[in-house]
Amino acid sequence: MRRIVCVLVLLGYAVLTHQRATDYQSELAIWKSATRATPTFRAWINYRNALMNAGRLDDAILACGPLSRLVSLKIEHAMLSRACLSVPP
């Protein structure tokens, strides 16, 4: 029973790896994947840049929506960090 579970887990790993490998085929693929799994400022800005480089300007403009929300969050985070560290402005 344990061997069967082991084999199934390893097969699952292989499938996930195969799927993950497709994300590294291009800049667009990797950053698109990043915006889904890790929607950070870095992921969205690089996704936007990849869209612009690919000539997809309309999609790049759409990507600015989430990006502008993240920029606001980043400013708030920076202000909070400085308050916590008591660093004079």
Added chain:
Amino acid sequence: MVWAYWPTLSAGTIYEDIYVVNVKTWADVIQGWWLPQPTLASFLLTPTPFTAHLGNIGLHGLNGLFLWAILRRLASPVWAWTALTAFWLHPIQTEAVAYLAARGELLVALAALVGLSALLFVRSALLAAGIAVLMMAFGLLCKLSSGASLLLWMPLIGLTVGRLGWLWAAEGIAVLVACSMQPHLFAPLSWMARQSSALWHLARLVVYPVGLSLETPPAVWPWLAFGALLLAMGVAIHSRWRVSALWVTAAILPRLVIQQPAPLIPGPFHEHHVYTTVIGVCLAGVTWPR
């Protein structure tokens, strides 16, 4: 394994892959200064994306075989084969193989594994030590920041201390030292230690899920996290609980099974730093001294 990484063979270059593939002048070689060997090799051999990706898959395969040989010598065949398969196929390894700029990680791992193999299989102690030192130098040339990777020092640790299991204690000390360093004073060294230490990555597993960051030491809670982690390891080791590579990766690293384990490792092009961590886990899991 080849099927798992098949999509990478049709991939182009992304992000910092130009330092491994598109190196045409000496200025390009200098620009990729933190990857001396891969950049120089690219300048001399002028690989295409296809041959470079094939090279990465080959290196990953070779690393697995060396790891298997070491584990086969130190543990049972079942664990050796299980660890080999998990090492080859775990999705966290994808970036190290698919991302060409991670060639340095693959080569550092190879250097460490060849050095370890020399310790185990070469009869002449002097020759084994010579090979281990040579491999360490090669590893440093492959990626400058690997100097803080204790996996690369393992052969020498094994030679001087005599027990490979002391890796965990050494890793813990290295990470505590890194934590105590103020980033603005010792930024390069603390950055290297943070990026390369296996224990650092494991500690991130503890604190990241609760939304905390380990990027700005010193603070109280990283010390608590490390203390808790070392205590847990001490209890496990003292009770002689042997953990196979498969159960370590499946239980302690569950978030790494899913795509892009946020916020464990923030986004792409950081996951390849875990490559040597996985080797460290495989080795520590089955080679702690009885």
